[in-house]
Amino acid sequence: MLFSNTMKNRSRIHALRNAAFVAAAAALAVGFSGCNKKDAAASDEILIGHYGSLTGATATFGQSAQKGIEMAVDAINVSGGVLGKKLKVIVEDDQGKPEEAQTVVTKLINKDRVVALLGEIASSNSLAAAPVAQSSRIPMISPGSTNPKVTSVGDYIFRVCFIDPFQGQVMAKFAANTLKVKKVAILRDIKSDYSVGLANFFVEGFKGLGGEILSDESYSQGDKDFTAQLTALKGKNPEAIFVPGYYTEVGLIARQARKLGITVPLLGGDGWDSSKLWEIGGAALNGCFYSNHYSVDDPSPILQKFVADYKARYGKTSDSIPDAMAALGYDATLVLADAMKRAQSSKPDSIRMALAQTKGFMGVTGNTTLDENRNAVKPAVVLEVIVDEKGNGRNKFKESVSP
Ligand code: PHE
Numbered sequence: 001m002l003f004s005n006t007m008k009n010r011s012r013i014h015a016l017r018n019a020a021f022v023a024a025a026a027a028l029a030v031g032f033s034g035c036n037k038k039d040a041a042a043s044d045e046i047l048i049g050h051y052g053s054l055t056g057a058t059a060t061f062g063q064s065a066q067k068g069i070e071m072a073v074d075a076i077n078v079s080g081g082v083l084g085k086k087l088k089v090i091v092e093d094d095q096g097k098p099e100e101a102q103t104v105v106t107k108l109i110n111k112d113r114v115v116a117l118l119g120e121i122a123s124s125n126s127l128a129a130a131p132v133a134q135s136s137r138i139p140m141i142s143p144g145s146t147n148p149k150v151t152s153v154g155d156y157i158f159r160v161c162f163i164d165p166f167q168g169q170v171m172a173k174f175a176a177n178t179l180k181v182k183k184v185a186i187l188r189d190i191k192s193d194y195s196v197g198l199a200n201f202f203v204e205g206f207k208g209l210g211g212e213i214l215s216d217e218s219y220s221q222g223d224k225d226f227t228a229q230l231t232a233l234k235g236k237n238p239e240a241i242f243v244p245g246y247y248t249e250v251g252l253i254a255r256q257a258r259k260l261g262i263t264v265p266l267l268g269g270d271g272w273d274s275s276k277l278w279e280i281g282g283a284a285l286n287g288c289f290y291s292n293h294y295s296v297d298d299p300s301p302i303l304q305k306f307v308a309d310y311k312a313r314y315g316k317t318s319d320s321i322p323d324a325m326a327a328l329g330y331d332a333t334l335v336l337a338d339a340m341k342r343a344q345s346s347k348p349d350s351i352r353m354a355l356a357q358t359k360g361f362m363g364v365t366g367n368t369t370l371d372e373n374r375n376a377v378k379p380a381v382v383l384e385v386i387v388d389e390k391g392n393g394r395n396k397f398k399e400s401v402s403p
Pocket of ligand 1: 061122123124145194
């Protein structure tokens with residue numbers, strides 16, 4: 001894996017852009033003057049970039065996506081690669097921070113000269129980096145960012161997952177129709193575009209089904225103590241609490257809620273999906289539910305083969321069950337390779353045009369068809385969290401909801 005030195009300010013970014021311009025001009029000059037060995041060697045590979053949180057509070061998002069991407073790249077390369085070339089992924093750690101995401105994507109484009117980007121998972125990070133990809137005309141595929149604004153950045157930005165207006169509706173229906181609760185409280189992360197958006201879509205959906213929102217509390221990513229908000233919520237006696245956050249905070253929230261005597265189910269979205277959730281939240285998470293992109297309980301043969309291959313490859317680590325990011329990272333890579341094959345080209349503009357025409361691509365997370373807004377339309381699943389005393393957890397499939 002390659003890690004970049006972090007560039008701390010925009011002037012460095014501009015310097016890089018200028019340097020890249022000079023480099024491009026030089027390459028052009030070499031091109032005119034005849035053939036050059038370095039070009040010939042480089043052209044055996046197609047370079048793609050992956051930027052994600054390999055460290056930090058959402059580290060499992062980037063790590064899992066990278067595992068899925070590695071598996072897909074190896075599968076593609078073993079069967080001959082793309083257009084007779086091998087795919088090569090350059091990985092950059094953005095530490096789960098939006099500014100870093102922008103910096104590393106600038107580096108991947110201007111220095112490494114990748115033809116396409118995979119990333120990010122967390123919507124705020126995708127939103128920070130997407131304008132760089134868009135203005136540089138490099139196609140970007142987010143495996144898992146579900147906030148609707150991400151692909152609205154422009155026509156070079158795609159995703160292989162559903163979006164939050166749908167995900168919010170799925171959990172609103174689950175609360176109202178399956179759990180049959182009428183009064184819900186919200187606890188949202190106001191630092192996260194994902195959390196704020198998903199909370200709003202849930203509220204809209206739940207009210208539409210006749211439900212009532214008793215209170216709407218907030219926290220900021222990185223917070224450790226949620227006692228004040230939970231105490232306020234408890235006073236309203238909700239029948240469930242919707243917590244559309246990321247696993248680190250959600251795990252702590254679950255523990256602190258139970259400690260305060262809150263016994264009602266906590267509900268959430270895909271941001272819960274991490275084996276770390278079980279470790280952090282422990283048995284406090286029993287009886288809680290969240291929506292997700294896929295379930296390992298799904299008997300689909302392509303999915304079961306992926307689960308088995310993943311375990312064979314990464315099984316020695318604690319997280320041998322592939323989470324949704326691993327599956328989406330895998331599918332995003334296959335969708336990208338498929339677009340290059342259909343385009344018969346690895347030029348960014350040609351890849352973009354072929355990506356926009358992705359229809360019925362069968363992957364681990366189901367069928368990917370990209371709509372006119374470059375979003376995938378896919379079913380969601382609702383999972384129940386089950387954790388034993390030792391913090392060993394699993395997700396039990398409850399239901400699947402089609403768009
Ligand atoms: N959907 C989340 C976001 O947009 C990220 C995520 C995707 C988390 C898939 C877990 C699984 O921020």
